[in-house]
Amino acid sequence: MKKLSICFLLILFSAALLAKEPTNLSLVKAQLKHYHDNGEYLHDINAVTLEAMRYLTLRLKSPHPGKIALVLDIDETSLSNYPDMVKLDFGGSMKEVIDAEDKGHDSAIEPVLRLYRFAIAHHVAVIFITGRYEYQRDATIHNLKSAGFTTWDDLIFRQGIYNDATATVYKTAMRKQLQQQGYDIVLNVGDQKSDLGQYADKNFKLPDPYYFIP
Numbered sequence: 001m002k003k004l005s006i007c008f009l010l011i012l013f014s015a016a017l018l019a020k021e022p023t024n025l026s027l028v029k030a031q032l033k034h035y036h037d038n039g040e041y042l043h044d045i046n047a048v049t050l051e052a053m054r055y056l057t058l059r060l061k062s063p064h065p066g067k068i069a070l071v072l073d074i075d076e077t078s079l080s081n082y083p084d085m086v087k088l089d090f091g092g093s094m095k096e097v098i099d100a101e102d103k104g105h106d107s108a109i110e111p112v113l114r115l116y117r118f119a120i121a122h123h124v125a126v127i128f129i130t131g132r133y134e135y136q137r138d139a140t141i142h143n144l145k146s147a148g149f150t151t152w153d154d155l156i157f158r159q160g161i162y163n164d165a166t167a168t169v170y171k172t173a174m175r176k177q178l179q180q181q182g183y184d185i186v187l188n189v190g191d192q193k194s195d196l197g198q199y200a201d202k203n204f205k206l207p208d209p210y211y212f213i214p
């Protein structure tokens with residue numbers, strides 16, 4: 001009896017030493033698809049952009065001597081790469097991801113397109129700051145226009161010293177530069193934390209469980 005109790009305690013003790021096994025990768029991928037396909041992803045994006053539109057409406061009502069601006073990220077903010085992400089099984093090499101972007105067939109993320117149109121209609125400067133590289137400019141312009149983003153004040157790509165910088169460093173530097181040019185970035189919208197931060201009056205984070213950019 002004593003031996004049995006010791007044995008039982010040892011089993012309990014060993015179980016307590018086991019790490020918590022992470023969720024199986026196949027199940028995570030299924031959850032990612034479910035979040036998109038059942039409409040929750042779009043619903044959550046819509047909720048954030050409605051907040052952004054309310055905030056912009058308020059700011060437009062008060063005096064704004066600077067060049068009032070909306071900064072938008074592109075991937076998973078203005079344009080959706082979702083079909084390509086599924087094709088690449090939520091992975092793929094950097095080359096495969098860039099090749100997919102360069103096909104220029106991404107569709108607009110509709111709630112953000114509505115925010116964009118609202119901003120344009122109210123003479124707010126719209127500036128895209130993207131982590132895409134300068135050599136992707138033509139394909140990106142073609143894609144933005146075909147998706148309904150037809151005009152902007154500036155479209156900023158990674159180049160020069162920022163080619164190897166983190167998105168946080170690069171995007172913060174670009175917003176600082178815009179501020180120095182006289183823009184008052186009243187709202188900044190992106191799907192990554194690295195899209196957001198200093199040199200914007202208010203940041204709006206869209207959901208993106210699909211990838212992480214530091």
Ligand SMILES: [Mg+2]
Pocket residue numbers: 073074075076077190191192
């Ligand atoms: Mg993005």
